[in-house]
Amino acid sequence: MPYTLSTTITSRPPTTAPSPGPGRERGGWLRFAPVQPLFRARAAGRLAVLAYHGVTDPNSFGAQLDRLHRLATPVSLQAVERAIAEGRPLPPRSVLITFDDADRTVLTHALPALAARRIPAAAFVIAELIGTDLPFWWHEAQFLAAHGGRARALPAYGGPEHLLARLKALPDPDRRRSLHELRVSADRQAPRREQLRPEDLRTLQDAEVAIGNHTLGHPRLSRCDDSTVHTEISAAHLALTRWLGEPPAAFAYPDGGYDARADAALRRLGYRLGFLSDHRLGPRLPEHPLRISRLQVDSTTSTHRFDTILSGLEPAVRRWRGRAVPG
């Protein structure tokens, strides 16, 4: 597959970079790449917004935070907002930590680790799940399909990743119908999952984890009609405003993909910040406040790989190799 080179990459590591061998940590070898110091130096002048989901490994997450404390300048969502409003770039090596979907581990694992180091963050929540014990729809679909569930729009079950790719690609009404068909045809229903409650959102917000909008039900917006895009954003906005006592200022695109109709809705509602999941560094003064780049990381990411992601080297190599960025 031909590599795709991002137009935002201004320098290129050598094309002779070795491939990771089988069994070696993905991207771990990059820390030895001669260009890593160059990338690290260049990254000092960029804004790194880290996109986590939950925190499954609190110890590893703590080690990542310690690293950020030593090597970077953790900043808050409000600091990013202020920099944009004042037209003044953030400090060198600025890093903003964000969490998408915000399962309970953000409260139970991430918050203590962040608070102990006084590192701020932001969490983007799926409004219709707050205060429920409903599973994430993608987990539910995988469980149902593995327990005999079938849907007309989903031909032969080709493995969990294949199933999700198919579901996400469907027009949203077909995705919803398929979920319903999976529910009524499966042998068992998916396990319940305790989600954050409205009071947890306030606890997070009071502890410098700002709460942002991640839509009502986490559809892929590009597969939704205009009125659904509007409802997904505005209904979540109303609910969050009620729970938090103030309107959220930031939005993260479900599945990370930009949508112009969403952009218009966000502007109308007064959003100041919007985040993608494009696995890139961005400028320290974001040019497009509603399209801020983020880097994909995980609490289990090793320190070595974490460093190469933070420097922008791992994302650049990944794009060269034409590999999909995790959503």
Ligand SMILES: [Zn+2]
């Ligand atoms: Zn999400």
